[in-house]
Amino acid sequence: xxxxxxxxxxxxxxxxxxxxxxxxxxxxxxxxxxxxxxxxxxxxxxxxxxxxxxxxxxxxxxxxxxxxxxxxxxxxxxxxxxxxxxxxxxxxxxxxxxxxxxxxxxxxxxxxxxxxxxxxxxxxxxxxxxxxxxxxxxxxxxxxxxx
Amino acid sequence: xxxxxxxxxxxxxxxxxxxxxxxxxxxxxxxxxxxxxxxxxxxxxxxxxxxxxxxxxxxxxxxxxxxxxxxxxxxxxxxxx
Numbered sequence: 001x002x003x004x005x006x007x008x009x010x011x012x013x014x015x016x017x018x019x020x021x022x023x024x025x026x027x028x029x030x031x032x033x034x035x036x037x038x039x040x041x042x043x044x045x046x047x048x049x050x051x052x053x054x055x056x057x058x059x060x061x062x063x064x065x066x067x068x069x070x071x072x073x074x075x076x077x078x079x080x081x082x083x084x085x086x087x088x089x090x091x092x093x094x095x096x097x098x099x100x101x102x103x104x105x106x107x108x109x110x111x112x113x114x115x116x117x118x119x120x121x122x123x124x125x126x127x128x129x130x131x132x133x134x135x136x137x138x139x140x141x142x143x144x145x146x147x
Numbered sequence: 148x149x150x151x152x153x154x155x156x157x158x159x160x161x162x163x164x165x166x167x168x169x170x171x172x173x174x175x176x177x178x179x180x181x182x183x184x185x186x187x188x189x190x191x192x193x194x195x196x197x198x199x200x201x202x203x204x205x206x207x208x209x210x211x212x213x214x215x216x217x218x219x220x221x222x223x224x225x226x227x228x
Binding site for chain 2: 060100123124125126130131132143
């Protein structure tokens, strides 16, 4: 499973492959852009006192892709987005590696920051993807929603 | 009418299935489906306050009226990112 083919101005994908961050940056490039923001979510080793070995993500694939598409459409209503990338890796993601990439290019930097933050916050709230922690002591648990 | 129920993450583990086929009366709602599921599968009960319904891949409120062959995902709080 690949990250799919970019449309002319939007690239949305879910795959068990490594996130192609350099390709995403290249895709975001636009001659009318004055700013690009790239957010990369990565697997963290320590959460409080507990040490993570790796994370494993599961998606309800067709709905996750359609929800990401809905977020992309809603973001374009709020900000003058030129190019946009939303990629999520599923399966096992070792520590330090990238699980999610959100990229936006806009004429001015304010919109690039705002749209990116809005997209990652809403992805984490609404896109049906779930994270399972495997700790260094071998225990495994699904991550509970905060608040 | 038959409804296809999809389970993921913690619900899939606790119920022991990733898919269930449930027969409901015509005109049944999402709440009726959840009532039926929590009666048949006790692990679902403790998650009920947190479950959102994804009916044919769109979020719907519990009062949604289901149709034959609808696909209903039980979406516990998501944790992607």
